[in-house]
Amino acid sequence: MKNWAVAITAVLLLLTGCNDKEKASDPKEPVKEVEEVIQEEVENELPYVFPLTGVGSEAKTDGRAVAVIINNHPKARPQSGLNKADIVYEILAEGDVTRFLAVFQSEKPDNMGPVRSARDYYIDLAKGLDALFIAHGYSEEARELLEREFVDNLNGMVYDGTLFKRASFRDAPHNSYITYENVLKGAKEKKYSMNQSPPDFHFLSEKDSQSITGDEANTVMISYSASGIFNSIYEYDESVGKYKRYSNGDQTIDYETKEPILLDNLFIIETKHQVIDEAAHKEIDLVSGGSGYLLQKGKVMEVEWKNDNGLIVPIRDGEVVPFVQGKTWVNVVPTNPGLQSSVSFNVNNLN
The missing domain is CATH 3.50.90.10 (YerB-like)
Structure with missing residues (x-):
């Protein structure tokens, strides 16, 4: 494996409990609150979900990718x-x-x-x-x-x-x-059907995405060469709960609208690359699985990756790790010596 420089600070989460005296004063009240929350969640649940983002919708979400x-x-x-x-x-x-x-x-x-x-x-x-x-x-x-x-x-x-x-x-x-x-x-x-939907990925509920665990990593740089021209840098913006992306120091934006690229999941996978001809074309193994990192909500988790019937998914302890609802970027990096690449994490913002 390449030298992946990782500087990660663990964060302790302090949890405050409920006041025991308030519980004793009216034991039925907490039950009523839970019932109300469940009812509210059911009422707010949208009938359809987009298969590649997990985001709910009032309208049908089928259609070809x-x-x-x-x-x-x-x-x-x-x-x-x-x-x-x-x-x-x-x-x-x-x-x-x-x-x-x-x-x-x-x-x-x-x-x-x-x-x-x-x-x-x-x-x-x-x-x-x-x-x-x-x-x-x-x-x-x-x-x-x-x-x-x-x-x-x-x-x-x-x-x-x-x-x-x-x-x-x-x-x-x-x-x-x-x-x-x-x-x-x-x-x-060409008479191609555009009706069939893509397979679904696994997603966390919005509530579960607020309690993601892992080591703190506010920024990550993925370097594909010494020149830095194709460095990919992602910075977590806590104010919006999403990652911003930069190429060679410039923020990635849309040409027409100037809107920034914002993502919810960054999935980094490591796999074997082999140069196969004089034009430097490559053979890249996206079948065998390997090591990886999953970044969500400013946290990083070490995972494995697996090709599950054509879908590249994160695995931990033998189970698929769900994505946060929203947009996902997947960076593929080489494992083999001779191809320059590195991944480094930092708990500090770039600016």
Whole structure:
């Protein structure tokens, strides 16, 4: 395993009990309060839940997920649509360059991109989510999977200038975009169903998410190289109960709206990477499982990860660890020597 520098401070939680004298004065009153709370929770419970975020909804939450390869080159930042993704996977492509697989289901962004080329491990993740896979280009391994329809897909190599549009404010290959409207148009053209929902992840109730345990870690830096260009830094903002993200020191925001990327779960997994050709394409093991970290509510927990029928999930003591309701980012880092990477935690804010 790589040297993962971890500086973590344990926090003792002080619990205050109820006043015994108040209990004795009216033993029936606490029972009445509990009944009222239960009744209120039932009345407030929403009838539907989004499968990838666990967030409740008044309207039905079915519908197919869309998984888009998003460019993370500095010339492609800030990106469009990442703020509406339910799950984002950040994985190395070539060298120390990372790309995102952004998965949309609960929210549909108007515009997504810049869209970049596919690799086989991104396709495997999309397959596990039964998502419609969107990319512009491919490696040879990915091309073989796409051409035999291993997953339903739309590719900019086929639809450049039609479903995919080139932005004038950026240069190729950092300027390919697709709208959600064109995703639906392409799916209809290829007769892909958009009705089936992705499999559900496990989520904590809102009440249980307020009592998460673990070591305190307000910031974490995931370094993919010595240059720092593709460093991913996450900082917990206690005022909103979510994590902010930074790339090479700049906050990750949406290009159009300037809204910051805010997430509720950060899941870091370690796995074997192997360079397979002169172009530095990689084979990445997303099947065998391994070590990882799960960050929620400013706390970090050591976990294992498991591929559960195509879903990458955190495991502890043999059981799936539920996510906090909301958005999740998954950072994949190499275990093997020769590929520079590190993960470091800090109890202090960056600023």
